Amino acid sequence: MEALGYDEVRTDELGSVIGVVRGEGGGGSVMLSAHLDMVAAGDPAEWEYPPFDGVIAGGCLHGRGAMDIKGPLALQVHVAAALRGGVGGDIIVAHPVFEERGGWGMDHLVRADGGLRPDVVIIGESTHGDIAIGHRGRSEVEIVARGLAGHASAPDRARNALDLVPAILAGVRDLAARQGTDPVLGRSSVVATGIDAVPASLNVIPDRVTVTLDWRILPEDTEQSLLARVRESLQPHLDRVDRRTWPGAAESVQVRTATELQRAYTGVEESRRIFSPGFLMDAGDPIVTAAARAVGTPTGNGAPARVRPWTFATDGGWTCGVRGIPTIGFAPGEERYAHTNTERLDLEEARWGYGRYLKLVPAVQGAVRSGRS
Numbered sequence: 001m002e003a004l005g006y007d008e009v010r011t012d013e014l015g016s017v018i019g020v021v022r023g024e025g026g027g028g029s030v031m032l033s034a035h036l037d038m039v040a041a042g043d044p045a046e047w048e049y050p051p052f053d054g055v056i057a058g059g060c061l062h063g064r065g066a067m068d069i070k071g072p073l074a075l076q077v078h079v080a081a082a083l084r085g086g087v088g089g090d091i092i093v094a095h096p097v098f099e100e101r102g103g104w105g106m107d108h109l110v111r112a113d114g115g116l117r118p119d120v121v122i123i124g125e126s127t128h129g130d131i132a133i134g135h136r137g138r139s140e141v142e143i144v145a146r147g148l149a150g151h152a153s154a155p156d157r158a159r160n161a162l163d164l165v166p167a168i169l170a171g172v173r174d175l176a177a178r179q180g181t182d183p184v185l186g187r188s189s190v191v192a193t194g195i196d197a198v199p200a201s202l203n204v205i206p207d208r209v210t211v212t213l214d215w216r217i218l219p220e221d222t223e224q225s226l227l228a229r230v231r232e233s234l235q236p237h238l239d240r241v242d243r244r245t246w247p248g249a250a251e252s253v254q255v256r257t258a259t260e261l262q263r264a265y266t267g268v269e270e271s272r273r274i275f276s277p278g279f280l281m282d283a284g285d286p287i288v289t290a291a292a293r294a295v296g297t298p299t300g301n302g303a304p305a306r307v308r309p310w311t312f313a314t315d316g317g318w319t320c321g322v323r324g325i326p327t328i329g330f331a332p333g334e335e336r337y338a339h340t341n342t343e344r345l346d347l348e349e350a351r352w353g354y355g356r357y358l359k360l361v362p363a364v365q366g367a368v369r370s371g372r373s
Contacts, residue, residue, distance in 0.1 A: 027088025028368025035099030126333030
């Protein structure tokens with residue numbers, strides 16, 4: 001950013017990077033955002049090309065982060081520099097940390113007490129050239145059953161927390177069958193993805209078992225409403241547990257949002273709940289329609305870009321869902337390659353996407369200037 005002549009470059013307390021290209025005045029401010037962090041690469045031997053060699057083959061850049069999200073991040077950095085002196089409003093290029101684990105970086109960037117407040121946000125997650133207008137959110141919920149530990153040779157002296165797992169899973173199945181639906185985003189979903197017993201020694205009867213749920217939520221869902229729905233679904237199944245072998249089963253189970261102690265590379269630590277909100281823009285919003293017209297289609301037939309939601313969560317839940325900042329998504333890349341050992345970015349599509357970004361940013365600034373704020 002410094003080499004490209006940005007007017008301001010800094011990092012915040014968490015290590016998120018913010019660069020600003022000042023506009024000429026008279027237009028809305030636009031934030032371009034692509035997160036800094038990536039998911040793990042896994043076993044390099046399972047990759048067609050080494051995950052960190054940056055191999056170019058078959059017209060694609062291959063490797064972890066090529067599409068999610070270092071490739072689009074690079075495009076955004078250069079787009080802002082290329083537009084310097086040619087737009088009315090400021091361009092803020094903000095690349096936050098921890099998007100892959102709940103969005104701590106973006107939550108901090110747009111915090112209510114003095115955070116960034118652009119007029120529009122463009123998220124650089126892959127859209128394959130479409131305009132994305134929202135997504136379901138994600139929450140990790142933990143169901144914790146507590147019993148009494150004991151030696152496995154004397155089970156009558158203990159109360160095995162694993163005995164409550166069948167009732168818990170039955171309640172989760174009932175919960176999954178009663179999920180809400182949004183006409184654009186589709187149906188929310190919840191599924192058990194892990195069971196952990198403590199102590200972990202296999203000759204000890206565990207006194208604590210945690211069942212973890214992955215819940216893809218709708219924008220109106222809150223942490224409190226999710227936890228209440230889990231408790232409601234569990235109650236009848238726990239009430240049917242034999243009281244002769246397990247008195248007070250329902251009282252032995254706790255429902256909570258999962259938390260994680262996160263440590264930024266700057267050394268800052270915070271215990272964070274694993275909850276990423278969803279969001280949805282109106283497809284008829286002037287910002288959305290201006291963006292679709294500016295981007296168009298790769299065939300150049302004059303039609304606007306397709307408007308649709310993402311299937312996965314992004315930092316847009318914090319900017320739009322929580323802070324109410326109009327947010328859309330645009331970037332090259334196909335979602336099916338994200339988080340896989342075949343991750344790649346088509347370079348011809350990336351070149352096309354860079355050119356469309358040069359049209360997209362002024363278009364959404366114009367939509368703001370025309371009365372949308």
